[in-house]
Amino acid sequence: MAARMLASAFVIEGKSVASFPMYGFERRGAPVVAFTRVDDKPIREKTQIYTPDCLVVIDPGLLALPTLFTGLKPGSAFILNSPKKLTAKPSENLKIGAVVNATQIAVDEIGRDIPNTCLLGAVAAATGWLKLESILDSMPDYLSGDILERNIKSAERGYREVEVIKW
Amino acid sequence: MAKAQKGQVRVITGNAVGAYGAMLCRPEVVAAYPITPQSEIAELLSQFKANGVMDAEYVEVEGENSAMNVVLAAGVAGARVFTATSSYGLVFMYDALQEASGFRVPVVMVNANRETPGIHAVSSGQQDMISARDTGWVQIIVENDQEILDQIIMAYRLAEDYDIQLPVMVNYDGFYLSYLAEAVEIPNIEDVDAFLAPLKEQPKRQTLVPGVSKGCGTHGMEMGYVEARYKHCMALERVKNKVDEIDKAFSDYFGRSYGGQLEEYRTEDADIIIIASGSAAGTVKTVIDAKREEGVKVGLVKLRMFRPFPAERIVKALKGKKAIGVIDRSLCFGWKYGPMCMELRALSPEIGPSPILSYIDGLANLDITITHIGRVIDEVSAAAQGKSYQEVTWIPMEE
């Protein structure tokens, strides 16, 4: 759902978006990767993304994956949910590295370990590709009431508290 | 007809769009059983019913065979019906599929393409549609979320047309489109009503009527059988022009056109043609634009309708082209070529002696990538210049 909120946010800014997840089995908790393409023109390409401009990692355990950074384009950005700081540049092609303890913020603000909306705020701050307002404006399409308010706070904190390194 | 009002633009998935498309056409009976990657449709439709957004009779069924039997029976009684399935579900309703077309019931069904049984696959592929190609249904394949929605509306206009009276299957790639979130313009329901209104001015089709003794689909012996099958096949032939007419009417009213039986992309001055269908066609267009920059005169024929096979328009599009590459996202058991290629080859006498190259790719959630398509174009190009070529290539096996 976070990938879809991101897609909605970009559409609010007038961009074309195509976003889809790829997973084998339909269940909560199974590994998921989501691909989002953004452009000014309509997007026709319907494949997985092999050379991303930006990588968002929600589960810090994935840092152990040897292929995690494969294909990153030169000048790309990396946003990580982690309680620890980024000590080294994890991949040659990265230009921007951003870390935020989205799990903790989510537990504080939403009461559950759902760091996704917090990370959307972090993506906006780290990449500058879209405004925080667009993300917040996209959220009522997916959430309402008290849960919406909490996720808004989570996204705002992600935007403000993400630590961005430019290499 | 006046132009339609602008609809609401929302970022939603292909499955959600499937449910919206059905809801906007005001079906009277809906029965759908959830299956990956289509479950969201069944869930949303039941939510629409629960929220009063959709007035249909929503029949809860215990499996897809029942789902198709319920809707075909409701259709025989005169109702507008809808269902949705994929893969194992489509195969499970195999007998009912044939009843639906044999009884000439205008069922509209969306099928989220997924691989068929034989090796347990929860992944995208067109094998399910291919395995049902002889069930007598109209089969249409779409490229993106907007097209899913628009095609469902056009499907009712086609299925319920008095000259046609055939069930229509709208196919879209599972995973690639079913879960794809794109900005989609959702038409206003009044405009959909207006677009489907011409159906009301046509003669009424035969239906079961309480208290009246009628039989449907009976007397399947000797000439009774032959005549019914003959009429069915002739109706399928009439579908071809009808699909193009409906696309034009849709375009006039809603402002969006898809080409009807096929979409021809940069084909007029092309030397070579790639044939593809579904979401991969979008990727092919991207590669064609890049190759055109390099001076390669290549075009795409996007096969929108698979049944009936758009023979006349395909011959017209391909005649005189120097070589053709067909990308199949499925297999034709018993032939080395992919199924769309195999069927195209039946038209070789009309198309001419140009090489036709068969490519099998994009099975089981493996992408038909930009690189693969580039390679296909290079090889078809070489074949056009008289160089030797491989007749059939299973791209994933060569990697």
Place this chain on the structure above:
Amino acid sequence: MVIKHKNIFKTESAWSNADELLLCLDTGGWRTERPVLDKEKCNYCGLCALYCPPQCMKDMGDYFEADLAYCKGCGICATECPRKAIAMVPEGEFADG
């Protein structure tokens, strides 16, 4: 065709040795929390083993233990245990997590 693909299956149809090569992922890696048993409370009734969806409860003689290679952390064992002997504990708290 020049086939570069190296066969995954040794057999003609897709047979695999379920002890070695199950073409399913390392499902233990999916967990975000794991079941932890309080052995004092356990009376070896076996309900946890009965309800476990991947059937990964190992019979240890007088208690049951989840096989962490497969346990997906669904928590059904904890819910079903009539003695409330199983607690679901976040993975982050374990050294081998």
